Amino acid sequence: MHEWALADAVVNSSLKLANDKGLSKVNEIFIRIGEVNNIDIDAFNFALSEIMKGTILENSKIIFNEIQANLKCNNCGFIFNYKNEFDKLSEDEKESIHFIPETVHIYIRCPNCGSVDFDFIEGRGIFLEDIK
Numbered sequence: 001m002h003e004w005a006l007a008d009a010v011v012n013s014s015l016k017l018a019n020d021k022g023l024s025k026v027n028e029i030f031i032r033i034g035e036v037n038n039i040d041i042d043a044f045n046f047a048l049s050e051i052m053k054g055t056i057l058e059n060s061k062i063i064f065n066e067i068q069a070n071l072k073c074n075n076c077g078f079i080f081n082y083k084n085e086f087d088k089l090s091e092d093e094k095e096s097i098h099f100i101p102e103t104v105h106i107y108i109r110c111p112n113c114g115s116v117d118f119d120f121i122e123g124r125g126i127f128l129e130d131i132k
């Protein structure tokens with residue numbers, strides 16, 4: 001259940017940010033979520049609401065902001081959109097990546113030079129963006 005660990009990290013970061021901003025009550029929490037994630041949003045929301053209980057974050061509204069996933073080729077420097085390439089794969093290949101994200105380097109290649117040596121430059125994972 002890594003949703004609980006993520007929720008815990010978001011709550012801790014939010015409390016720290018609230019402290020830095022001198023806030024005594026938080027009503028909205030803005031979270032950036034990468035297009036590429038294996039997060040169960042319902043489980044994540046539930047974990048958040050449980051962990052926020054009894055803190056100044058209690059009953060905050062959670063606003064998700066989805067970020068496009070982009071990759072950068074380490075060979076030629078070309079930047080390309082993950083979803084575009086992912087959508088071209090077969091159902092079996094998509095499933096492999098879903099279960100073992102590292103296999104992305106087997107199935108996806110740089111559209112410019114064909115290299116499998118690329119990294120995510122954005123759009124992966126989950127980050128606290130802001131609180132109000």
Ligand SMILES: [Zn+2]
Nearest residue numbers: 073076110113
């Ligand atoms: Zn390339």
